[in-house]
Amino acid sequence: MTNPPYTPSVNPLARLLEGADGVVERLKAHAANQAAHRADARAEVEPYHPRKLELTVTELIDETSTTKTLRLRRTAGGSLPPFRAGQYLSLDVQVGDVRTNRAFSISSSPTRRDHYDLTVRRLPGGLVSNYLLDEVSIGDRFTSGGPMGTFTHDPLFHGDDLLFLAGGSGVAPAMSMIREIVELGLPRRMTLLYGSRRSDDIIFQDELEAIERQHPNIVVHHILAQADPGWTGAVKPLNAPLIVKLAGPLTGRMTYVCGPAYKYPYLVGELESLGLPGRRIRMEANYVAKSPPDTPDWPSGVDPTGAVTVSVRGGKSFQMPRGRELIYALEENGMPPAASCRSGECGDCRVKVCSGEVVHAEEARLRTSDRRFGYAHSCVAYPLTDIEVDFQPGNYF
Amino acid sequence: MSTHYDVIVIGSGLGGLAAATTLQRGGRQTLLLERHSVPGGAATSFVRGRFEFEVSLHQLGGMGGHGPLRAVLDELDVTRRLEWLEDRDLCRTFVPGEVDVRLPHDWSGLADVLDGLSPGNRPQIVRFLEIVRETGLWQLTARVNLHRIPEQLEWLKTLPDVRRYALRTFREVLDEFFTDERLKLVLSSYWSYNGQLPHRIAFMDMARLLTLYVETRPYQVVGGGQALSSALVESFEEAGGELRLNTEVVQILTDGGSAAGVRLENGDTVGAKLVVSNAPSTTTYTRLLDDPGVVPAHVLQGLRARRPGASATCLFLGVDASPKELGFTAATTFLSANLDEQSVLRGANSLTEPCPFLIVTCYDVQPTGFAPKGCTQVVLSAIQYAEPWESLAPEEYAAAKASYAESQLDLAETLVPGLRDAIEEAELATPLTFKRYTNQPGGAIYGFDQDITDSWLFHDEDLRQNVPGLLLTSNWTTAGGYNSNLVTASRRCQGLLARGQ
């Protein structure tokens, strides 16, 4: 079937304007010559920003007594999406009845697109880290979001002289950055000050040593919590004098900090005392630094262990202690919201607080209007009173 | 279908929000569905470190005096929920070594500044601005009175200048009046707000932009575009409306040639007497409808006659210095590298040319609440089409972003020396970023490419219900921008309510 030629629907007002006939002719020509409109815009962006990845564990590498690296490849084979060194994956996991997810920095180099390495350290009592270390075997499958996060080197203003303070598994993003620098021969210097508990718990020790020997632009110093017998290196605390002694003057350098979040306030204080402005310190917010009742906004006299009732609109009600992040309780009750960073940054876990009051951890990066109009980031929100919340489980971006 | 509403609105961009709020407040039980985790579409913000960043709103038109947007927001019970700021000037226009003027938001002050820039042209300047104003006011009025065509025809017959100039390009009319290229550039300051350079934009559209901003003065809102979106949601919900986020509509269902409901990503179906689509027209007519056969042939042909419009490449900067320390006095600066329009055109279609033009927006001359004390949010926006970005391989993307951001910053430093040294946060959004977050074809920020052929005068079908039970309200059925989207969507829905539909 052929349609009659296109005639634009011209408003009568146009007929009074000079040049209207010419416009009509141009439109007719466009309709005849131009191609159909293209496919769905979101689908076109998929190779850059996949919504979900299907991954298979192809190797498990023992790093230390507390840590393993999970090597993940695309289940269907082929290249994984590009990422920037320092970014993380949000891995979906089901442990028992609980559907949840956790963020893990990619420790492999962004030059390798055939696999992502996640380097997981045991958190005593932790749900997911213990599961990944003890229960996962080669061939197991996972889904995850695409690589995310802004804890990366920005050539626009970070410069080429870099300092990285890492603690424990916080070395994972540093490792990815260092691997990229040496593999591509980038003109960047990086000094890594890396804190570990014991000398047999230093992740990537051999590889870092080998890199340091061959690449003068990479300098690594280890700091232990306590000196083991035979340890000749530095020992905690990583204070201002020790930082200068190991890393030299800080002027003009960009400093990255990744490790246990409760140490950040101390480390930032030490760095600032050395004259480093706050804008030259970048932290991976990997967990709340101060839990209730130490959360800065926690009202005095309120008991964090006291129970409150949470009702989910269109779902069920349950009780939970005030001082726990709301998202954990939602997941345990079978109503997981979407989540990626689980540290207050990405906003995926946003819920509406229809009634009652919540308080946020300092890490929460809420939009001004979300505070004003009553929304919460459930991964860093604590219910102070009985609350009603409303949300739809996410479909991911 | 499991549940039924009077109305389902697909998408909570400004067009969707205005429609949903108007219909719900008019007594229609409305379900608003949005695929993203936040409402607002482009009218949103995001947070990095200590800073929040405005995604789309540079200057809000229609709020001052008897502005059309203020009237609509009053009716929707939204104005009182927000704090509004009036910009002190229209804008600053800057070309290194050539032009540096601040334009006031009144016609005679404007003539003074232009006269000072290019002495000896006063009579032409005054005459030109009169035609701009007359044409601008005509278009703003005619556009909302299309139900009174006979009256509008009579009025237009009395406006010979409008009839003569409306459909010329802005450039042609400039060339008829002036020879000084600096003067022409300053008069073209606002081209980027519809994405078309002076040699492509219709005189009537540039006149509309300039007139809207002079007559109603540019505004900011504390909390940015997202606060406006959230305030609309609050009014909608207070009136009993239901918003579901994280909920993508995958299909519009028809029954006997009429839209009758939608299918969601999870397979659920929901029925409604009216479906309003805030998704682009192209997407709605060619991908979402379960039976594209219900769309009249001339409407589909009409889509082919048009192309997705410009997108943008925006460098969002959180700066650890005050506006004063940085030397910002105006909220909005239009910054061109030189007087050559062709270089701006090339820059819109290429990543290898150095960035030739930026809208430089400083949100803290009067703070909108997004930067910590003593700091500044600065956004550098280049108008670009998606094609050069789409042609990159995924592994080339990050490096291309870094190098284009560098080029934008180099140009910005001609206006704000030392900007780079005070940066605390930086994030670059490209046309691909806009595609991802708003699902707009080509990452288009104002809908179709708004050259002369895109004028509403030649697309009456945009404001008709071409499929029974289906109404489209978005950038793609009206001129891009907050004012036109909100006002058009709300007025059209009021029309439906008045007709009892």
Ligand SMILES: Cc1cc2nc3c(=O)[nH]c(=O)nc-3n(C[C@H](O)[C@H](O)[C@H](O)COP(=O)(O)OP(=O)(O)OC[C@H]3O[C@@H](n4cnc5c(N)ncnc54)[C@H](O)[C@@H]3O)c2cc1C
């Ligand atoms: C961006 C990002 C990147 C990360 N990268 C890595 C990585 O490369 N390798 C790695 O091993 N881990 C990494 N983590 C931490 C990881 O996501 C988990 O938080 C960690 O494995 C603990 O999870 P779990 O389920 O075992 O403990 P959970 O069951 O979640 O935790 C139990 C309790 O421990 C506390 N807690 C949780 N997480 C932390 C933490 N990180 N530090 C201190 N206390 C905590 C809380 O009080 C919590 O209620 C990263 C986190 C983020 C946000």
Ligand SMILES: Cc1cc2nc3c(=O)[nH]c(=O)nc-3n(C[C@H](O)[C@H](O)[C@H](O)COP(=O)(O)OP(=O)(O)OC[C@H]3O[C@@H](n4cnc5c(N)ncnc54)[C@H](O)[C@@H]3O)c2cc1C
């Ligand atoms: C960088 C930039 C600068 C701008 N500057 C200005 C300015 O200074 N002044 C001005 O007035 N205007 C400006 N604009 C234009 C203005 O922001 C837009 O015109 C307006 O926000 C577009 O609204 P919309 O409702 O048409 O589309 P959108 O905002 O794109 O909304 C569409 C919504 O529908 C949702 N959606 C789409 N498909 C589906 C589906 N299948 N199911 C569920 N949901 C769906 C999307 O997720 C989105 O939320 C700017 C825009 C940008 C991007």
Ligand code: FES
């Ligand atoms: S999961 Fe990212 S903010 Fe909560």
